[in-house]
Amino acid sequence: MLDLTYETPKIKTIAGARHDWELVIGMEVHAQVSSNAKLFSGASTKFGAEPNSNVSFVDSAMPGMLPVINEFAVEQAVRTGLGLKAEINLVSAFDRKNYFYPDLPQGYQISQLYHPIVGEGEVIVDMGPGVARKVRIERIHMEQDAGKSIHDMDPNMSFVDLNRTGVCLMEIVSRPDIRGPEEAAAYLGKLRQIMRYLGTCDGNMQEGSMRADVNVSVCLPGEYEKFIETGDFSHLRTRCEIKNMNSMRFIQQAIDIEARRQIALHEAGEEVVQETRLFDPDKGETRSMRSKEEAHDYRYFPDPDLLPLEIEQAWVDNIAASLPELPDEKKARFVNDFGLSEYDASVLTAEVENAAYFEEVQREAGDGKLSANWVINELFGRLKKEDHGITDSPVSPSQLAGIIKLIKSGDISGKIAKDLFEIVYTEGGDPAEIVEARGMKQVTDTGAIEAAVDEIIAANPAQVEKAKQNPKLAGWFVGQVMKATGGKANPKAVNELVAAKLGL
Amino acid sequence: MSIDTKTAAKVAHLARIRVEDDKLPALAQEFNNILGFIEQLNEVDVEGVEPMTSVTPMRLKRREDVVTDGNMPEKVMSNAPDAREGFFAVPKVVE
Numbered sequence: 331m332l333d334l335t336y337e338t339p340k341i342k343t344i345a346g347a348r349h350d351w352e353l354v355i356g357m358e359v360h361a362q363v364s365s366n367a368k369l370f371s372g373a374s375t376k377f378g379a380e381p382n383s384n385v386s387f388v389d390s391a392m393p394g395m396l397p398v399i400n401e402f403a404v405e406q407a408v409r410t411g412l413g414l415k416a417e418i419n420l421v422s423a424f425d426r427k428n429y430f431y432p433d434l435p436q437g438y439q440i441s442q443l444y445h446p447i448v449g450e451g452e453v454i455v456d457m458g459p460g461v462a463r464k465v466r467i468e469r470i471h472m473e474q475d476a477g478k479s480i481h482d483m484d485p486n487m488s489f490v491d492l493n494r495t496g497v498c499l500m501e502i503v504s505r506p507d508i509r510g511p512e513e514a515a516a517y518l519g520k521l522r523q524i525m526r527y528l529g530t531c532d533g534n535m536q537e538g539s540m541r542a543d544v545n546v547s548v549c550l551p552g553e554y555e556k557f558i559e560t561g562d563f564s565h566l567r568t569r570c571e572i573k574n575m576n577s578m579r580f581i582q583q584a585i586d587i588e589a590r591r592q593i594a595l596h597e598a599g600e601e602v603v604q605e606t607r608l609f610d611p612d613k614g615e616t617r618s619m620r621s622k623e624e625a626h627d628y629r630y631f632p633d634p635d636l637l638p639l640e641i642e643q644a645w646v647d648n649i650a651a652s653l654p655e656l657p658d659e660k661k662a663r664f665v666n667d668f669g670l671s672e673y674d675a676s677v678l679t680a681e682v683e684n685a686a687y688f689e690e691v692q693r694e695a696g697d698g699k700l701s702a703n704w705v706i707n708e709l710f711g712r713l714k715k716e717d718h719g720i721t722d723s724p725v726s727p728s729q730l731a732g733i734i735k736l737i738k739s740g741d742i743s744g745k746i747a748k749d750l751f752e753i754v755y756t757e758g759g760d761p762a763e764i765v766e767a768r769g770m771k772q773v774t775d776t777g778a779i780e781a782a783v784d785e786i787i788a789a790n791p792a793q794v795e796k797a798k799q800n801p802k803l804a805g806w807f808v809g810q811v812m813k814a815t816g817g818k819a820n821p822k823a824v825n826e827l828v829a830a831k832l833g834l
Numbered sequence: 835m836s837i838d839t840k841t842a843a844k845v846a847h848l849a850r851i852r853v854e855d856d857k858l859p860a861l862a863q864e865f866n867n868i869l870g871f872i873e874q875l876n877e878v879d880v881e882g883v884e885p886m887t888s889v890t891p892m893r894l895k896r897r898e899d900v901v902t903d904g905n906m907p908e909k910v911m912s913n914a915p916d917a918r919e920g921f922f923a924v925p926k927v928v929e
Binding site: 365366367371372373374380381382383384385386387388389390398399400401402403404428430431432479480481483484486487488489490491492627629636637638639640 | 844848850887888892893894895896897898899900901902903904905906907910911916918919920921922923924925926927928
């Protein structure tokens with residue numbers, strides 16, 4: 331496999347009153363597994379259903395109901411682990427995490443504290459062409475989601491919807507390898523991209539399919555390196571956990587604000603207390619969630635309703651064999667095989683649908699760079715204008731390839747191609763037929779161009795004199811010829827002829 | 835390890851079980867008896883012994899990823915002390 335090489339990004343520092351401080355960030359990302367049914371029941375996971383309709387008696391924790399695991403959810407967790415180059419544990423087990431909250435009917439969440447299904451892996455977080463941070467993954471475990479509490483429908487009551495209760499989540503836990511707010515957002519973005527390639531999580535942050543708890547601490551230069559050398563957490567300072575973030579923008583803001591709060595405390599000689607905090611984007615502050623502190627005594631114990639989860643290596647191997655090409659590999663291949671810039675390759679591989687579209691265009695048109703330019707600049711630009719995604723594109727890959735083939739064969743100029751693109755975009759049709767029917771073909775016949783050049787020169791003797799003094803004015807003649815030929819003359823041929831005729 | 839009445843009160847609170855103050859010393863004593871027994875078990879050397887999870891060899895039962903349940907909000911809500919507009923209504927809990 332071809333890999334791109336990269337350098338590690340510069341560490342962002344925040345200036346305090348006395349020192350420059352670095353950030354140390356670890357994240358726990360909760361990703362909702364894409365599946366039809368829940369982790370331990372046969373109720374639907376579909377988003378947006380009527381309240382309490384996607385609920386079985388297992389989810390509502392009726393007495394005597396027993397959990398039965400959804401094998402596909404397990405497969406999805408394994409697939410995610412393989413996508414993050416992680417070790418898969420053939421034996422894992424479920425534990426109960428006990429706490430009381432109205433949206434948790436069981437009074438406990440079934441999770442995997444002691445024996446998670448996925449062990450150590452890694453993610454390459456791109457921070458620009460040639461720059462990336464490797465973030466180590468500590469573990470991924472499966473767990474049940476809780477229900478949803480709605481607080482704004484009634485002044486005195488909270489309303490509870492159990493539709494989400496029991497949906498399978500993967501909690502992806504990173505090592506504290508993230509060194510700034512931008513890296514944190516990029517890490518989340520990369521996880522999202524990989525899981526969307528794998529089809530294991532739809533990554534829809536608005537619908538809550540991905541949420542992150544962010545652990546933030548600050549340190550002086552050199553302290554983090556000591557931690558990395560020794561693996562000893564005592565070289566790091568006390569961290570705080572910002573809970574339940576579901577927007578990349580807010581994550582960056584919250585990290586910055588929390589880091590500054592901690593820096594002020596350290597510089598004033600005060601102590602940072604390890605605690606859970608909540609980000610308030612309206613007030614631009616993080617504040618302590620004291621109520622969570624006592625609840626942190628979760629009294630975990632193995633779930634007696636569930637045997638350990640044993641899976642076979644052959645089953646894992648089958649899943650591994652069915653993995654799609656992942657973003658890093660695809661990007662490297664686009665750079666190596668098609669000669670694309672790393673930037674263009676990143677843009678095209680950002681979403682798997684975009685990459686597939688580009689590859690189809692490339693396959694038919696046979697020119698990677700030109701295809702990339704047209705997909706990125708013309709198609710994406712045009713789609714963005716109307717807020718369309720690639721899947722709603724009115725121009726099919728084959729139509730776009732048709733336009734590119736016409737450019738390559740010299741049948742149309744780049745400028746005419748843009749007009750043609752607009753026609754295909756708005757009216758549809760076969761590009762070659764449109765060019766034929768509307769007489770858009772580029773004139774490469776030098777005889778015809780020559781005639782046009784002669785005509786312009788004959789009609790403008792004064793301009794000819796000026797151009798002989800100032801060769802730059804040749805451009806004016808080129809423009810006139812292009813105009814006279816309706817933009818269909820081959821610009822290169824026109825340039826050459828104008829220069830020759832003017833004796834430049 | 836010894837459980838005092840304060841710890842007993844905390845455990846009771848975490849489990850949302852009300853225990854009157856005068857019952858706490860007896861509860862703490864019960865905990866201590868249980869923990870004492872566990873201590874005794876801890877004396878057994880289980881080095882290299884796999885935990886037994888089942889008396890008969892059994893594999894965790896799996897289900898297929900098919901929707902087979904749900905769509906009965908009225909049944910799910912039928913025991914709710916208070917339900918409004920399809921939701922369970924509970925005393926306000928806000929972080």
